[in-house]
Amino acid sequence: MKTKVWTVTAMDYYKEPELILSDYEKGYLDAVYELQAQHEAKEYHDQYPEENFWFMQVIGKRTFDLGIWLSNEDDITSEKVCVVYECHPDGTGAYSTDTSFGYYLKGASDADL
Numbered sequence: 001m002k003t004k005v006w007t008v009t010a011m012d013y014y015k016e017p018e019l020i021l022s023d024y025e026k027g028y029l030d031a032v033y034e035l036q037a038q039h040e041a042k043e044y045h046d047q048y049p050e051e052n053f054w055f056m057q058v059i060g061k062r063t064f065d066l067g068i069w070l071s072n073e074d075d076i077t078s079e080k081v082c083v084v085y086e087c088h089p090d091g092t093g094a095y096s097t098d099t100s101f102g103y104y105l106k107g108a109s110d111a112d113l
C-alpha cells in the first residue's frame with residue numbers, strides 16, 4: 001500500500017483566493033507583462049530589489065494592478081513573480097487595489113515571499 005505524503009508551504013496559509021479573469025484578459029495581461037511591465041520592473045528592481053513594482057492596466061471596464069517582485073530580493077537575477085489584482089475607484093479620483101483576490105500570472109505560486 002502506497003502512502004501519500006502531503007506537504008504544506010507557507011503560501012498555503014497566505015495565498016489569496018484566485019481572481020476570476022476571462023481568457024481574453026489573461027492573454028492581454030500576459031502580453032502587457034511580456035512587452036512592457038517586466039522591462040519597467042527590471043529597471044525598478046535594479047535600484048530597489050527589496051520593493052514591489054506596480055503596473056496598472058485597463059482592459060475594457062476593468063482595471064488591474066500587476067504586482068511584480070523578485071522571488072529572492074537578495075538575488076537581482078532571481079525569478080520575477082507577477083500577481084494580478086483588480087482595482088476599484090475609491091471615490092477621490094484614485095484607485096484602490098483589492099488584494100483579497102489574486103491571479104498568479106508569472107512565477108511560482110509558492111515563491112518565497
